[in-house]
Amino acid sequence: MMDIEKRIEELLSQMTLEEKIGQLTQRIFKGAEIEQMKEFARKGQAGSYLLGSTAFGSDVYQERPLIGLMDELQEAALESRLGIPLIYGRDVIHGHRTVFPIPLALASSFNPDMIKKSYRMTAEEASDDGIHWTFAPMLDVSRDPRWGRCIEGPGEDPYLGSIVAKSIVTGFQGDNEEEYKQRQHLAACAKHYIGYGASEGGRDYHRAEISDYSLRNYYLPAFKAAVDSGVATVMSSFNEVSGEAVTASEYLLKDLLKTELGFDGFVVTDWGAVWQLILQGRATDRKDAARLALNGGSDMDMEDNCYWDYLAELALEGKVPIENIDEAVRRILRIKLRFGIWEKALSERIDYDSELHYDQSKKMAEECMVLLKNEDNILPLKKDAKIALIGPMVNARRSLLGSWTLDCEPDKVSTIKEAILSQYPEVTVYTTNEESYDNMISMIYECDTVVLALGESYLMTGEGKSLAYIDVPKEQEELVKKAYALGKPMIATMTFGRPIGMQSIEPYLKGIIYTWHSGSMTAPALADILFGKVNPSGKLAMTLPRVTGQIPLYYNPPRASRRCNGYYGDPNPINYQDVSGRPMYPFGYGLSYTTFEYSNLTVENKEISLDKINNGDKFAISVEVTNTGDVDGMETVQLYIHDKIASMTRPIRELKGFKKVMIKKGESARVTFNLGYSELGFYGRDSKYNVELGEFDIYVGGNCYADLGDIIIVK
């Protein structure tokens, strides 16, 4: 096996200053400018090309990767003096040709193996298009659905975020350096480091006031999990954290990420984030911005060419130590060598089984959708049902894919109407292409159940798409109320990307399925859930509030000083005079077409010494789960802790384990968890991670309200 570090030093010792700065420069691939691009490549004046023409890659049409031109450009780079290949990066966020559910939905599957398998397939498709490096996973945990980018992340919980991080990183990259090098394996990018999900008011790109205590215990874990999983790169975020503009923050990038977490890949800035240091009031001009960012620990400059334009000058002026430039180059060369970019430099078409990928996308969508309400077991619908299918998402196609799908295939997407009609031809479906009140009345008169296909456009989610109101849109609320007045039982399918406030419509509905934007196979998956071929098993990765005014509303705050933990049912009016303090539906919640009973919670060794915990001993906790219904089903068994007395206030509940298990009707399963050092500790006032002495409540159940509990003691 090549000695990568030796090879890095060999190359570095031969590189001119200009060639070094070239490696730190990511330019934008513009097919029309191929000759200019080849010129840069031939002279070693580019380290990477971003295959995308806009920072708003989420929804603007992007030209497909132009493989012919990419290979031409790469050949020019290979002809350069040292022949260092370009690494091609692109936003491959939740699928490529085959689109999987948005990441927030994927997290709601609580199925890490299925997530990993989906990203393995995504890597096959993207590498087939000549892509070496993806700008994913996005690991910004967030408690604010006003922020349009919450749909790209793993939800509100740091533990779930860590599990999702590992699944996506290893899905894209593989599990070891042997696999990293292979075709169909992409270098991943943990983004946006760090604290972007705390943008004040949910306003994109804004300030995030985060104490070091919260940063380390809440925002950092998912990134730590990505680093521990071998993530190749990290992207610095646009925002600032408590006064630190991340892209120029030595503390966040060098001390915390590179030194404390031991990250040895490279940091790429977000789009134009170097020059944006001027806007953030940190840099006087682009040259100053280049100085601050490079010295701060941002290794590669995306798009704005500040490094290219000024680093040589800054180095000669002694304002940027050449050691800092060399360290950035080392990190970039390390990833190019570790991921076999020399061998994978030119594209190679490798077939993949598209049908298998679409099948996986459907299975994934089925596991992401969340059954929220099922009064009188109105669901699943009977095969001889007569339904009135109405609402804005009946014929939606592109929106089902969600945001950040640059290479999707919308023409392969079925609408909800098409899926029901084709998969369930025996069902009578009253529907119409034009939204008219008369039509609606006549359809509802004829039907026995109303299915309201509600939702939002994908264009209302993603980057730069924050909303001040995240309640159900007024016109959809009106539709629900008008339909309700006609007296038939109603079900709503909620095809939204972000969590929305449902208080205005929830009482009118007997059944609710939160479908999210679940990718290419949203509609076929939903049809099979509606008619019972599939038993839903998703659980909420992010709280569903009642109304906008409750936000931020999340399951894991510290216990309040007075009895005002409304999330857990403490009586109003202390939370609010006008709305309950409880969510509409809590974190970890989701129903099934069957029921599950939890019993026989057992804890081995209720007391363990701190020394033993620090040396790896764990509490073994197990619980019996019985399927007490009449259909087989999957349940996500969740384990929560509460550190009762500690040196800092600790969350009322913390998810510290989950297992998704299939249990056949009438059968039981025993599920076991182990709690030890990495689950019971936290970063304290001294920024050090420790487990403290004392009692921990433990709870096991099917959501964060789990109430089957016991106590364990670290003594």
Ligand code: GLC
């Ligand atoms: C955008 C996004 C980032 C994306 C990058 C490249 O501004 O913030 O998530 O990867 O630019 O498209």
